[in-house]
Amino acid sequence: MENPQRSVRTLAVDVGGSGIKVMVLDEKGTPLTERARQETPRPAKPAPILKVISELAATQGEFDRVSVGFPGVVHDGVTHTAPNLDPDWEGFPLAEELSKMLGKPVRVANDADVQGYGAISGQGLELVLTLGTGLGSALFINGRLVPNLELAHHPFRKGETYEEQVGRAALDRIGKAKWNRRVRRMIDLLQRTINYHTLYIGGGNAKKLVGDLPANVKIVSNEAGLLGGIALWRE
Ligand code: BGC
Numbered sequence: 001m002e003n004p005q006r007s008v009r010t011l012a013v014d015v016g017g018s019g020i021k022v023m024v025l026d027e028k029g030t031p032l033t034e035r036a037r038q039e040t041p042r043p044a045k046p047a048p049i050l051k052v053i054s055e056l057a058a059t060q061g062e063f064d065r066v067s068v069g070f071p072g073v074v075h076d077g078v079t080h081t082a083p084n085l086d087p088d089w090e091g092f093p094l095a096e097e098l099s100k101m102l103g104k105p106v107r108v109a110n111d112a113d114v115q116g117y118g119a120i121s122g123q124g125l126e127l128v129l130t131l132g133t134g135l136g137s138a139l140f141i142n143g144r145l146v147p148n149l150e151l152a153h154h155p156f157r158k159g160e161t162y163e164e165q166v167g168r169a170a171l172d173r174i175g176k177a178k179w180n181r182r183v184r185r186m187i188d189l190l191q192r193t194i195n196y197h198t199l200y201i202g203g204g205n206a207k208k209l210v211g212d213l214p215a216n217v218k219i220v221s222n223e224a225g226l227l228g229g230i231a232l233w234r235e
Contacts, residue, residue: 011063012229017084017133022056029230044085066106067229069114107232112136118228119220127196130203
C-alpha cells in the first residue's frame with residue numbers, strides 16, 4: 001500500500017555517450033537506490049535510448065517524476081544537438097516522449113548543467129567541466145545557471161576544438177600523460193578568459209587526471225551527474 005508519509009521520489013537519468021545511468025533520489029536529493037547502468041546503444045537514436053531508459057527505470061522501484069541530463073543543447077524539454085549520439089536528436093521532444101512512456105512528469109537539461117547543480121557551492125562564478133566522451137561545460141553565477149555555454153565546439157589549439165583535444169577519442173589516441181598536459185592547458189586558458197572563482201571537473205575521465213591542480217580546481221564524483229537531477233524540480 002502507498003505510504004502517505006513517503007517523500008517525492010525522482011528518477012535521475014544521465015544519458016552519456018558510452019553509458020546510460022539511473023538512480024532514485026529522495027526530496028533532498030539523497031540516493032534511495034543503487035545506481036544502474038547500461039551501455040549506450042549504437043546507433044544512439046531516440047527509440048533505442050528511450051527503450052534503455054525504460055528498462056533501467058523498471059529496476060528502480062517506485063518514483064514520481066523524472067530528471068534527465070542529456071549530452072547536448074536542450075530547450076524546454078526538446079533536444080537540439082547531440083554531437084556524440086546521433087543527428088536524429090535534432091528537434092526531438094524528449095521530455096514529452098519519455099513522459100508518455102513512463103507515465104510521469106519529465107524534465108530534461110544539459111548533462112553538464114545537471115552535473116553542475118550537483119557540485120557547485122552557489123557562491124561566485126563557478127565553472128563546471130565534464131570530461132567524458134565529449135566535453136561538457138556549465139557556468140553559474142551565485143548558483144544561477146548561465147544557459148547554453150558550449151565550450152566543446154569552440155576552437156582551442158592546433159585547429160581543433162576543446163572536445164577534439166580533450167574528449168575520449170583524444171585520450172584514447174594520445175594517452176594519459178599527453179592528455180593530462182592538454183587538460184592543464186585548457187584549465188589555464190579558461191582561468192584567464194572566464195576568471196572563475198572555482199572550477200569543478202567531473203565526468204567519467206576526471207579520475208584520469210593525475211598530479212596537482214590549481215587550488216581552486218575541484219574534482220567531483222561522476223555521481224554528481226545524477227545527484228544534480230533534483231535541482232531540475234526546485235522551481
Ligand atoms: C555537447 C554538450 C555536452 C557535452 C558532454 C558536447 O559534445 O555539445 O552539450 O554537454 O558534449 O556530454
